[in-house]
Structures are given as C-alpha cells and as structure tokens.
Amino acid sequence: MVFLGLYAFAGFRYDGFFSLRVFIGFLGDNATLGIVAIGMTLVILSGGIDLSVGSVAGCSSIAAAILIERSHIHPLIAMLVLILAGALLGFAHGYLISRFVLPPFLVTLAGLFLCRGLALLLSTESIPINHSFLDSVKQIRIPFGGGVYFPFQAILLVLMLIAAGFILKVTRFGRTVYAIGGSEHSANLMGLNVNRTRNLIYAFSGTCGALSGLIFALTTASGNALNGGGLELDAIAAVVIGGTLLSGGYGSIWGTLLGLLIFATIQTALMFDGSLSSWWSRIATGGLLLVFIVLQRVIQPSRSGS
C-alpha cells in the first residue's frame, strides 16, 4: 500500500516515472541490495541478525578482482570459489552462534570487522577487471520490447527471489526457519534440527553477501574494498519496511521485495527531483523505518491477543 502510494505520488510528480524502463531500473540498480536483503530476510525470520553481509560483499568484490586480474583465474572458477567462501564464513557465524550460544549481533559484527579488514589488506585501491567472459555475462539480458532490457543482475535478483520464496514456503527447511523464529525452544522440543538449520541460514546469508559483491564487481567492472559499506543496514531497513518482524517468525520474501521497491522508489524519486539532496533519502528511509516499527508494535499485541 505504501509502495503503491509512493509510486503513484512520484509518478504524478515527475514525468516519465511510470515507464517500464524506470521500473526495471528499480530491480537492476538495487540487485546488490536486493540479494543481500533476501539472505537477511531468512536470518531475521529465524530471530537473528547478520551485520557482516556488506563487508562480505566488499571483500568478495575485491577478491574477485584480484583472482581474475592478478592470478589469471577464469572468472567462473573465481566466482564459484568466492561464493563458497561466503557460504563458509556464514556457516562459521552460524556455528559460533548455535554451538556456543553467542549473540548473533556480536558474532556477525566480528565478521564485519574481519571481512572489511581482509578486503582492505588485499587492496585499498580500486582494481579494474577486464575479461571477455565477464563482458559476455553482461550481455545476457531479456529484451522487453520498446528498447527496454531486463539486465542480468535483475534476472539474478528475480531468480533468487523465486528460489528463496519457494524454499521458505514449501521446503522443510523453510518451515523450520519460521519455527525457530517463533520459538526456538518449542522448535527444539518438536524435534527440529535447530542448530543445523541455523548454520544453513547464516551460510545462505553469507552466500548472498558474496553474490552481491560479485554483482558489484561485474556492474562496475572493478573491485573495491569499500563496496557494500552500510549495505547491511539498508538490507535490514528493507526487510523491516517489508513487514518482517525483527523478533522473528513472521514475514515473507514478498514483503522484502516490497520493502526493496519502496526503498528504490524513494531513491529514484529523489534522483528525478534533482533539487533534493542525497541525505534526504537517508532521512526518508529512517523516518519510514520508524513509522513501520511503531506500526508493527501497535499491531503486534492485537495479533497475539486474537
């Protein structure tokens, strides 16, 4: 509802806002954020939080640049290695959290420091990537008619959305995620494998972080250690705006998609306006976040009461 309202408002205010090109731009420009937000949705649904994804993205983008440019490894192999590395790091987070009952906040904070530090150690400068394979990957896009194309990162985002939505809705793993978020204790008593599921959730989030770093590397044709700074907070904001409860157990991937679109609308509207400065998007996001958490708080008691 808020998305439709905002979108309509922006559409009437600025010419050309309703065009398909702009809408696809939403998905394309925010693919990195979107993919991270998908992983974050799972983590938050299980009642946790993952602060490390932004720096995982930065680390994987710079590592991709170094592997491809300096070590001359084929991009496909480099990407697979990095995605695996992201998954492993996420798994390590999950293991520490479930095995030693540590707060997710602190464990993933350590992950944030570790990845940002590693990325900066690898290189403090931006490294350009030139490889024919990557150029051909960038050419993958679905024509939509009228000169509008669906770029590859938007395709990836949509695929990830569908996959994550399917996993959450249909598979045992997905139901367990909700169960852990609802009540970890009862999930345990029901005989669900809480620890294994949690390890996988964080591994998935780490994978999403690495993937979004690779998209950074692809779209900008370079790796930069500072990529993805603050991405984790934007992702959390998108998830919360999408109606997922931070206490876990309630929410959906589609909510996150809506949150993402709201986020994108604010940013694009600011870009269209031109007279408003970039800090207004921060203020608007923060304000919207505030409205949503207060709304959640007001709605919550009535739901548990019924």
Next chain:
Amino acid sequence: MLKRLGPALYPLVGLIVVLLLNAAWLPGFFVISVRDGHLSGSLIDILLRAAPVILVALGMTLVIATGGVDLSVGAIIAISGAIAAGVLAHPSGTLFASFSGNSSMVLVLGLPLIAASMAGAFNGFLVSFGIQPIVATLALMVAGRGAAQLLTNGQIVTFSDPTISAIGNGFWLGLPIPILIAFACAFFVFLLVRRSALGLFISATGASEQSSFLAGVPRNSIKIFVYSACGLLAGVAGLIICSDIKGADSHNAGLYLELDAILATCLGGTAMTGGRFNLAGTLIGAILMQTLTTTILTRGVSLEATLITKAILVVGVCLFQSASFRALFARRGVD
C-alpha cells in the same frame, strides 16, 4: 583486590600484556616527558585518542546493562558536531545562516548537548514503548547521519574559534583536555550509579524486566534515562571530535564508533544480555582497544590489520563469556 575487579580482570591483564610488549619493542614507550609545558608520550597519546570511545562506551555500558543496545551514537556524534560547527560558523545555505555575529559559547556547547540528549531520550522512549533496541536505534542511525548532513548542507563546516578548538587540542594542568573530560565524565557516571540506587535499578531492569517491574522499579524512566545519558555522552564525544579537527564532517564523524563502543563494553566484562555491568572494565576495554590500534600503527603494520585484530578480539571475548565454551574446557580438564 583481584576479586573486586571481577570481570574487568581479563581486559586488565590483556592491557598490561600489550603495554609490556610495547615497552619491549619500543624503548621509551612508558616515558612521559614534559614538552612545551605539558605532558607528552605514547601513553598520553593513547589516552587522548581513546577519549571519544571512552565517553561513548560509558553510555553504551549503561544501555547494555538494561539489556539494550544503542546503534545511533555515531549518528548522534555527527549531529552534535554539525550543530556546534553550524552555530559557530553559521555557513550560508544552511539552517544556521540566520545566526549572525559571534555566537555565545553557551549556545555553541549547549545546543549540541541538548540535541544529543533529546535524540537519546527519543531512543529511550521508543525502547520503553516496547520496540526492540536494535531496531529503534537503527532508525536514528540511518536518519541521524542524514539529518547531520542536512544541517551542514553536506559540506564539511570548518571554524577557527580558539575556545572551541581548545576542547579537542588544549591542555589543562599539563594534560590534554579530552582526557580530562573523559575521566571527569567517567568519574561522574561512576558516582551516579554506585552512590545512588540508580545502578541497582539499571542492573535490575537488565537482569529481569518483569520481576524488577513487579518489584517497583520504574523501568520506563530508567530506560529513557540510560538512552538519554548515552546520547549526552555521545554528544560530548561529538564536540571533542569536532573541535579536534576544527570542523564538522557529517559523513565520517563517529563512523563505526558504535561498534567500537559495544566492543569496549563487552571486553570490559559487561554481558550483552544485560544485568550486571562494569564501568571500570569498560574504561579498561576502551583503552585496551586504542592501545592495540596504536601498537599496530607503531609496529608499522597497516591500519587495516586493526580491523582483523578487533574481529579476533570480539570472538575471543564472546567465547570466554559463553557458558558452553567454558564447559567444553572444563570437561577436557576432568578427562
């Protein structure tokens, strides 16, 4: 004596080890000389650099003791600096353009601090309303930095007022003023929570909100108080940072400082779950972190390595606090 230190013991030992290592590597590390009429040396430098983290970590300790967390301190630092610089320099094109002439010191120092405490009180209000602390303060963290940039119009506002820049660069009784401010605040907070029932109330709220409420602890006022105090201390830190560089950099001032403050608090033996807290430990934790940073810098290792060291520290401290990790070792010991 050792027993009284309690959980502060580990970071204290860590601090001593790091200091001794430094002394071994660098002869003259402990030497404090008198230069230009005031004290100087590595130790003084460490304390000077640690002052903002100490201030923020003190507030953070109180917040964490109630079972919460405050992510917005970095943004509050930016706001406080932006207001101070704005009132002082009233750059054109900003909200402060209507200020004219020389602004009084009361206004320059008072407005930022009032704004910072109000921002903190707002956090406290949201938290006492039943919103999770991480989310409630996240909103201000995102919006606050934007507001600070709005106040300075996205520029770095510089000023050249000798009185204000003395806060970050001056000396009194031979000691840099930031150190004095940090320790005065630490002393004041310590008195406040240890010589009144406030500390007990804070611990009680963090240990069990329900039972302390039933026992008559005013949990909502306590929460609003600790978040306001945290905001105020962050505001003071913002003034120090702003006066140190003689300008307000809304984009970078206090960036990631909330994470450092949380880390210092945890290092000092305050558990993230709330309840017991240890101000002395926090003080030591903050100094330990700065000592590590300085060590890494003086050893010629790149600054980036500090982040990795911090990561290892966080995990290490968490593991030590974890009951099941200790159990693992205890079992091995028995076998």
